[in-house]
Amino acid sequence: MTLTRSAEQQQFASSLHDLLAAADVPGAARRWADGDHSPGLALWRKLAGTGVTALAVPPGSGGLGASWLDVVIACEELGHHAVPGPVAESAAAVPELIAALADERLSARWLPGLAAGDLIATLALPPWLPYAADADAAGLVLLAEPGAVRLATAGTRHRSVDPARSLSQARGHEVLAQGPAVAAAVARAREAGTLACAAQLLGAGRALLEAGVSHARQRSQFGRPIGSFQAVKHQLADVAIGLEFARPLLGAAAIAVTEGERTAARDVSAAKVACTAAAQRAARAALQVHGAIGYTQEHDLHLWLTKVRALAGAWGSQAAHRARVMAAIADGSLAWS
Amino acid sequence: MSPDLAGFRAEVRDWLRAHVPAGPLPSVDTAEGFARHRAWERELAAARLSVVSWPPRYGGRGASLLEWLVFEEEYHAAAAPVRAGQNGLFLLAPTLMRHGTAEQCDRLLPPMARADEIWAQAWSEPEAGSDLASVRASAVRVNTGRTEGGWLLSGIKTWSSRAAFADKAFGLFRSGPGRHDGLTYLLFGLRADGVTVRPIRQLGGETGFAEIFLDGVFVPDADVVGAPGDGWRIAMGTAGDERGLSLRSPGRFSAAADRLVELWRRAGGPDADSLRDRVVDAWIGAQAYRLHTFATAARLAAGGTLGAEASLGKVFWSELDVTLHETALDLLGPRAELRGGEEGRWLDGYLFSLAGPIYAGTNEIQRTVIAERLLGLPR
Secondary structure (H helix, E strand, O other): OOOOOOHHHHHHHHHHHHHHHOOOHHHHHHHHHOOOOHHHHHHHHHHHHOOHHHOOOOHHHOOOOOOHHHHHHHHHHHHHOOOOOOHHHHHHHHHHHHHHHOOHHHHHHHHHHHHHOOOOEEEEEOOOEOOEEOHHHOOEEEEEEOOEEEEEEEEEEEEOOOOOOEEEEEEEEEEEEEOHHHHHHHHHHHHHHHHHHHHHHHHHHHHHHHHHHHHHHHOEEOOEEHHHOHHHHHHHHHHHHHHHHHHHHHHHHHHHHHOOOOOHHHHHHHHHHHHHHHHHHHHHHHHHHHHHHHHOOOOOHHHHHHHHHHHHHOOOOHHHHHHHHHHHHHHOOOOOO | OOHHHHHHHHHHHHHHHHHOOOOOOOOOOOHHHHHHHHHHHHHHHHOOOOOOOOOHHHOOOOOOHHHHHHHHHHHHHOOOOOOOOHHHHHHHHHHHHHHOOHHHHHHHHHHHHOOOOOEEEEOOEOOEOOOHHHOOOEEEEEOOOOOOOEEEEEEEEEEEEOOOOOOEEEEEEEOOOOOOOOEEEEEEEOOOOOEEEEEEOOOOOOOOEEEEEEEEEEEEHHHEEOOOOEHHHHHHHHHHOOHHHHOOOHHHHHHHHHHHHHHHHHHOHHHHHHHHHHHHHHHHHHHHHHHHHHHHHHHHHOOOOOOOOHHHHHHHHHHHHHHHHHHHHHHHHHHOOOOOOOOHHHHHHHHHHHHOOOOOOOHHHHHHHHHHHHOOOOO
16 A cells, blocks of 8 residues: 555545535535534535445445545545534544444444435544534434443533534443443544544645635735735745645555554554644634635635634644654654554 | 565665764764765775666666665664765766766766765855856856867856865856856866865864865866756756655654654653653654655656655755754753764754755745745746
């Protein structure tokens, strides 16, 4: 497996992009923010039609059993368009969790619906994910802890900085799985969700760079496009550099998780750190280049700006991921690979 | 990794383990150090390891780009000496292979591979730094009655790396009025008649580069690379293909990042705690550059090309290099300022890294290239 995308993967990414570009995603996100999930859920059904929701579901349960590179490609494109909803949870972490629990009863109960896109799922996975995202739009809420996975209901609902996102306490009820084997399944779900979240951030960062460049080409001051000023050029160039060098870390992490390499946790954390940093730099530059119009909810830019801030702390803080990288590299037993 | 690649890695690693000098050599930018580094280059060449990616007839092994990257990883991991011939090996040689004649390649490449001739570069001038196309040092066509025609070089070149001790130099000279099409790529001897070399002490105190005064220096036609007037296109090609990749191999940063983590681990205490995140970020940066370079190499091997994208890498590695070494010095704390010894390597590396954002096109030039050519922002 290589970092270079195959022709099929390129095709998959560009068809997702085309579908989302034609779908008025910002409009759906605004309705989602107002509490009307219907256009957003219609969007998810369209995405299901392309296989996005089936990628992480095993073939025996109605899914595609795709590689994590494919999941990352899909989630990057969903982040690129700021698709509302629990993307990393429903498209990656929950299917991985249920599949990893290896309980036929649970698989039959939830996986076919997830694969088909009929069911949207979310979860809390403390301490990395203390709240369940968008539980009010989800048909399945789980509470995943190292000792047990429980069915949950949404408790107190909190607003997020991202208007098209909410966070809820997950109140655990029926125990779906418990025992020593559960911890490994929860760990796999954690890697899957983190990887997907990093991909969303990379995609959102790319969209913010595109928005910044586009605005800098069109907006004129002092009689010339502001993109001709070196101070603007260099900020955007630095954004491009950050995104360019985060991408291979994300790809390498996806490969490491797919192949079960022992560097997987280190690589996932390195990818999350780099994608978050690159996306945050993109957000700052895009806002600065837009000026005051970027600081409004009238402009769609805010959908990306706030999503980046929300996802930056989700699925493990930067500090938690840096600690995990250091634990792996200071151990010394993991050679460069 | 393929079995062939793993076998090559093992051969390189074993050879380096048996041959790399214990402890650092004296600085390459001193007369004694330069001689010691030349001797080291000759040892490498005798093992056919000095230019692995070159064709065998010039002293190489015809190694692939991936094999070259593996060689570099092992070379830096072994803390082997800096390459005194760097400018010739990585800038001039690929240019000769692409634009030079067969006669030039046969005549110039084998002695370069054996370090019998070490090359310096002569691009910048006092009034032509970032604005390289404004060079004034001239090449005037002459027919002196000698058996061959040629050119007379006059003017001043500066910041010429290695010129204090090297044998020959390659540079850009003005042969006509056109800003870009009036430049010619020429080779000249640093001890030829009319050449005066004034060594310049660098930030670290050694004569890492020099000023070159040329006063009617004769260069035969045989030492023009490409066509007269084509110098700009040829020189800029240096960044335009895989050479953009070979300027700094990821091996340097991977090895430095590993040593940094080891330094952090041994340091312990509150200082180390407060520097943990910077160490991690430096390691992640080195890993990103490594993965990115291998992916680029795979793309090039599959027939892809590298253009302005090389500018992304140049800014990234040069900033990474500074960050890596700054972090190490901050870990060393009060010992960071000490010259020499094993720990002094960090200070040497730091001083070296500070030049990175300046040479090979300043990072400001690179960011402008990225903005205009990759992002499509207006000039």
